[in-house]
Amino acid sequence: MPVGGCYGAPVSGSPVICVRDVEKSYGSGAARTQVLRKVSVEIQPGEMVALVGQSGSGKSTLLNIIGGLDQPDQGEVSVLGLNLQTASEPERARLRNESIGFVFQAFNLLDHLTCLGNVVLPAAFSQKDASHAQERGMESLRRVKMAELALRRPSELSGGQKQRVAIARALFASPSLLLCDEPTGNLDSQTGKEVIDFFRELNSKDNVTLLIVTHERRVSSIAQRVIAMRDGKIVETTDEALAEAGPS
Amino acid sequence: MMPARSMVRMIVANTLRSPKHFVLSAFGIVMGIAAFVFFLGLSTGVRAVILGKIFPLEQVQVVAPRASLLLGEKRLDDAIVDTIRKRPEVAEALPRMNLNFPAYGKGRFEGQDLRFEVGGFADGIDAGFVGDSPRTAELFRDWEIVEKDQPKVACEPAPPDPDEDDYYIPPAPAAPAAPAAGTPAGPTSGTTASPAAGSVGEPAAAPRPRGYKNTCPKPDLYYCDESTRVCTRRVPVVVSPTLLELYNGQFAKSHGLPTINSDLAEFIVKRGGLGRMRFTIGLGSTIVTGSNAKIDRSQRRRIEAQLIGISPKAMPIGMTMPIDYIRRWNREYLGEEAAGTYSSIIVTLKNKDELAVFSQWLQDDLGLRLEDSLGERFATAIFLVTSLFVLISFVIITISAINIAHNFFMQVSERRRELGILRAVGATRRDVRLIILGEAAFIGVIGGLIGVGLAVSCGALVDWASSSYLPRFPFKPTTYFAFESWIWLSGLGFSTFFCILGGFLPARRAALLEPAAALAQT
Numbered sequence: 086m087p088v089g090g091c092y093g094a095p096v097s098g099s100p101v102i103c104v105r106d107v108e109k110s111y112g113s114g115a116a117r118t119q120v121l122r123k124v125s126v127e128i129q130p131g132e133m134v135a136l137v138g139q140s141g142s143g144k145s146t147l148l149n150i151i152g153g154l155d156q157p158d159q160g161e162v163s164v165l166g167l168n169l170q171t172a173s174e175p176e177r178a179r180l181r182n183e184s185i186g187f188v189f190q191a192f193n194l195l196d197h198l199t200c201l202g203n204v205v206l207p208a209a210f211s212q213k214d215a216s217h218a219q220e221r222g223m224e225s226l227r228r229v230k231m232a233e234l235a236l237r238r239p240s241e242l243s244g245g246q247k248q249r250v251a252i253a254r255a256l257f258a259s260p261s262l263l264l265c266d267e268p269t270g271n272l273d274s275q276t277g278k279e280v281i282d283f284f285r286e287l288n289s290k291d292n293v294t295l296l297i298v299t300h301e302r303r304v305s306s307i308a309q310r311v312i313a314m315r316d317g318k319i320v321e322t323t324d325e326a327l328a329e330a331g332p333s
Numbered sequence: 334m335m336p337a338r339s340m341v342r343m344i345v346a347n348t349l350r351s352p353k354h355f356v357l358s359a360f361g362i363v364m365g366i367a368a369f370v371f372f373l374g375l376s377t378g379v380r381a382v383i384l385g386k387i388f389p390l391e392q393v394q395v396v397a398p399r400a401s402l403l404l405g406e407k408r409l410d411d412a413i414v415d416t417i418r419k420r421p422e423v424a425e426a427l428p429r430m431n432l433n434f435p436a437y438g439k440g441r442f443e444g445q446d447l448r449f450e451v452g453g454f455a456d457g458i459d460a461g462f463v464g465d466s467p468r469t470a471e472l473f474r475d476w477e478i479v480e481k482d483q484p485k486v487a488c489e490p491a492p493p494d495p496d497e498d499d500y501y502i503p504p505a506p507a508a509p510a511a512p513a514a515g516t517p518a519g520p521t522s523g524t525t526a527s528p529a530a531g532s533v534g535e536p537a538a539a540p541r542p543r544g545y546k547n548t549c550p551k552p553d554l555y556y557c558d559e560s561t562r563v564c565t566r567r568v569p570v571v572v573s574p575t576l577l578e579l580y581n582g583q584f585a586k587s588h589g590l591p592t593i594n595s596d597l598a599e600f601i602v603k604r605g606g607l608g609r610m611r612f613t614i615g616l617g618s619t620i621v622t623g624s625n626a627k628i629d630r631s632q633r634r635r636i637e638a639q640l641i642g643i644s645p646k647a648m649p650i651g652m653t654m655p656i657d658y659i660r661r662w663n664r665e666y667l668g669e670e671a672a673g674t675y676s677s678i679i680v681t682l683k684n685k686d687e688l689a690v691f692s693q694w695l696q697d698d699l700g701l702r703l704e705d706s707l708g709e710r711f712a713t714a715i716f717l718v719t720s721l722f723v724l725i726s727f728v729i730i731t732i733s734a735i736n737i738a739h740n741f742f743m744q745v746s747e748r749r750r751e752l753g754i755l756r757a758v759g760a761t762r763r764d765v766r767l768i769i770l771g772e773a774a775f776i777g778v779i780g781g782l783i784g785v786g787l788a789v790s791c792g793a794l795v796d797w798a799s800s801s802y803l804p805r806f807p808f809k810p811t812t813y814f815a816f817e818s819w820i821w822l823s824g825l826g827f828s829t830f831f832c833i834l835g836g837f838l839p840a841r842r843a844a845l846l847e848p849a850a851a852l853a854q855t
Binding site: 155181187195197210211 | 339346753754757763848850852
């Protein structure tokens, strides 16, 4: 199904994410594995979307392609008005730097940097004025209630604290799109709940668009829309799909 | 592309956070650059000593070929000098003239009587050619010409001393000078010297009274010439660093005399000024037993000279004075032809590369040749040894670069996730490549600095060991090294270059990593 209004300069109301007929495979010959098969999806500004499915269904691959961290074999992807297939590599890097925040299951913090150093890391690659990076980094840490531990290193933090620092880094550049890959996967239920609540607040108050890859019902249950994937295809966007995705 | 300031900060932080990696990567390059700088500094220093002091290689020397029955003897005269000067490749041509008749010198130095042969061991060069220091340039002049029009001051020469002035035949009528008390120092006073052998002159009849006083104004510069009986400026003489080294290394030690450092002016001042550096030259006499030179006894006379400085332009073993003195004396003792025949011509070429062309022209058109230069042979030997050392250094540096490449490949592999994170937060492939190359370059700069420091320290250690434990020998330098700026800058440059070279492929691999794949690493 063709997707309209995805390409060209972003206008108010046009989709934040447009994915059209995307295919992706890994390996070659007999070892070739088709991960995404003709996937098409649109996400509107301010939406909070959960992407669910079993392991190996292609959700993380789709998230990576949307975030410009991976390249599709075929199809088109547009994010915030930028066609990722025709954009140059620096343009895609700039999009990640200024407009997209990533939150990973494994936190992906750099152990040799402090919490604040991790949070302000995007400023090192930004063409914008970085003179107030430290202040903005502290502000991000305050939002996730981690300002007191700003000078600690990630190895000195609990899992929940690490994820909060990772979220602070994702929010550092005030992105309009947050891509989260199993953000509560490594957290206990209480900490996971806090993170979910924070995402909900972020979405409702700051109008940040969220695409969350998750296995957990409690995450998908707060999403405005749930997209289910199976064997590299989008199969449903219903509660049934959610139920099939796994336990809460 | 990330801002340069951020990149530099990240490169420094990344490099310093892993001392083990830094040491593993930098060790080889430190050793290689240290060897490179050490050997190059050593060979440059040794070259400076050998070619600067022992065999000066600033100019080439044109000499006449040995006489043959067919061609006769080729004379170096003014016409030849003019012809050479007109060659396009020649910047300057200055003739040298040897003192070609017997003469011997005598003086007192540190309470010792010194006698030495001057004939054959003295030559003259253009006064303007010896301008190594302002002091030398001021004193090294033909004073007979300079002061030709100045009024002469009459004086009473020192009376003959049959015990010392055995070559001296007084011109008639020689009146003895009035004795003056309290001035024992002087060229004609002192202890009894050993009698000269060979063709020495007849002793004077009356013993010379002691206490002669030089009545000339500025007695440290002027003496009373016994043939003209007017105050005459002493002939300025320079000697070569080679002679000074031979004196310091062998002669001074054998005779219990003080050594002279390279600052002769300081030495002279400490010993009471130029007046203490004077000596007499007996023109027409010799201390060589059995000399066949035929100089009429009536021609023999005595002049005074004084050592005014050290110059690498001076005759290596002997003394050098302004050429017009030599010309006049050769004319006086040997005739007009000797006064117009040069022993050699010093030629400075505009470009050393034109030496072969000039040499060929010299041989083909003028039938002359260049003096075989030991300096050239040493220069070639030093070049070969230096090349070998530098080659060894480059082998070390190349191995280091391979080691750096290996280390960085490992690093890139270990830091995949980190590189993926950088890409996720906005780093471009180019940023990643520059970060890795910057880390390699930083190791190169730091490794190069440590290597240069190590080389200079080793050089200082060698110099210290040499000055502390090695006995003095001729031309023993205070330092064997010349760490000129181009050497250590080259060291730093090569260090950085080879490290960047070593980091090139790992940086490329890092840049080509897909962020998603890199982040998938656990």
